[in-house]
Amino acid sequence: MLARLGARLAIGVMVLGSPAIVSVSAQPAQAAVPNPELSRLLDAGSEAVKQRRWAEALGLYQQAQLIDGQDARIASAIGYLYTELGDFRQAALSFERAIAMDSQTAAFAFGAATAYAxxxxYAAAERYYEQSLRLDNKRAEAYRGLATVQQRRGNLVGAINTYQRWQQLEPNNWQPRNEMGKIYLQQRQFTNALQVLQAATRLAPREADIYSNLAIAQLGLNNPRAALTSLQSSISLDPRNPRTLLKAGDIYLVLGDREAANRNYRRAFELNRNSAKTLDRYTQILLDQGDATLATVYLRDALRLEPRNPDFHLRLGLAYLARGLKPEARSSLNQAALLYQQRGDSNGQQQAAAALRQL
Structure with a gap:
């Protein structure tokens, strides 16, 4: 009798500093059944998984492991369930147990890599992604995961190489080209970014994210008219995407159209009020327009999301100052100055000091 387990693995992927979630379906784990009790546990565990009762399924598979502790597939099933429950430490340990028993199954290494990511x-994640690809070099999500952790470790050249390997595997897939374009933008290699992003648009002419990245490359190459055209294409394809609207606002700001920039920032905020980036742009609009009271409210929200962001503390201090709340302003500005100092940001320290002199 065979017991089957389906699960999902999730890894946070960096996209120009913003996180996105990629989910992939794991292959069913199968275990040979040596006795009736093990059969019962695996059948019950399989049914619990189908009903998405992860904790119950985990308990059943753990009982099964007590009976047969040498089956790598049971260990990997436990790893998948810990992943589903968000306990990535135990997930990593379970996948490593599976690998110790069977080092030739790519899915086990991929599971360990995902947990460590x-x-x-990231060093452990990179090692296991590489192991997964040595065993199965056709798994696109392993290339994506490997490139992501390489970026997190600052190895942008390695990440580009990984995306090129993915591109060779799937030459008609626009995503590796788009991701390479984003890295080139980070490096301010605008010509390289333009080339790969234009190739991506030919493969996927209706993907909004490509056009917003293409606009940044064109702007970097001093072609604002082309950038604006790409930007408008991006918004028309995905008018309710806050990230696209934020990029639009940033580009309009560079083009000197503050009204259009603020319109896009405000729309992004309306669509996602729980993003530090949208709060960053929107609170600056409020301060520029003299609405210090509302700015105070949303800056407190922003600091709940990023309590060590010195820009938010500085802006909150300025909002308090505008409202005549000097003790609160002093506290926020001192905190901003301290955080800027810890970051080695002399310009930020000067701004905080200038604001403190107004008290």
Whole structure:
């Protein structure tokens, strides 16, 4: 009798500093059944998985492991369930147990890599992604995961190489080209970015994210008219995407159209009020327009999301100052100055000091 387990793995992927979630379906784990009790546990565990009762399924598979502790597939099933429950440390340990028993199954290494990536232990994640690809070099999500952790470790050249390997595997897939374009933008290699992003648009002419990235490359090459055209294409394809609207606002600001920039920032905020980036742009609009009271409200929200962001503390201090709340302003501005100092940001320190002199 065979017990089947389906699960999902999730890894946070960096896209120009913003996180996105990629989910992939794991292959069913199968275990040979040596006795009736093990058969019962695996059948019950399989049914619990079908009903998405992850904790119950985990308990059943753990009982099964007590009976047969040498089956790598049971260990990997436990790893998948820990991943589903968000316990990535135990997930990593379970996948490593599976690998110790069977080092030739790519899915086990991929599971371990995903768990370590979610833990922020990128060296271990990179090692297991590479192991997964040595065993199965046709898994696109392993290339994506590997490139992501390479970026997190600052190895942008390695990440580009990984995306090129993915591109060779799937030459008609626009995503590796788009991701390479984003890295080139980070490096301010606008010509390289333009080339790969234009190739991506030919493969996927209705993907809004490509056009917003293309607009940044064109702007970097001093072609604002082309950038504006690409930007408008991006918004028309995905008018309710806050990230696209934020990019639009940034580009309009560079083009000197503050009204259009603010319109896009405000729309992004309306669509996603729980994003530090949208709050960053929107609170600046409020301060520019003299609405210090509302700015105070949303800056507190922003600081709940990013309590060590010195820009938010500085802006909150300025909002308090505009309202005549000097003790609160002093506290926020001192905190901003401290955080800027810790970051080695002399310009930020000067701004905080200038604001403190107004008290």
């Amino acid at each position: 979610n833990l922020g232990e």
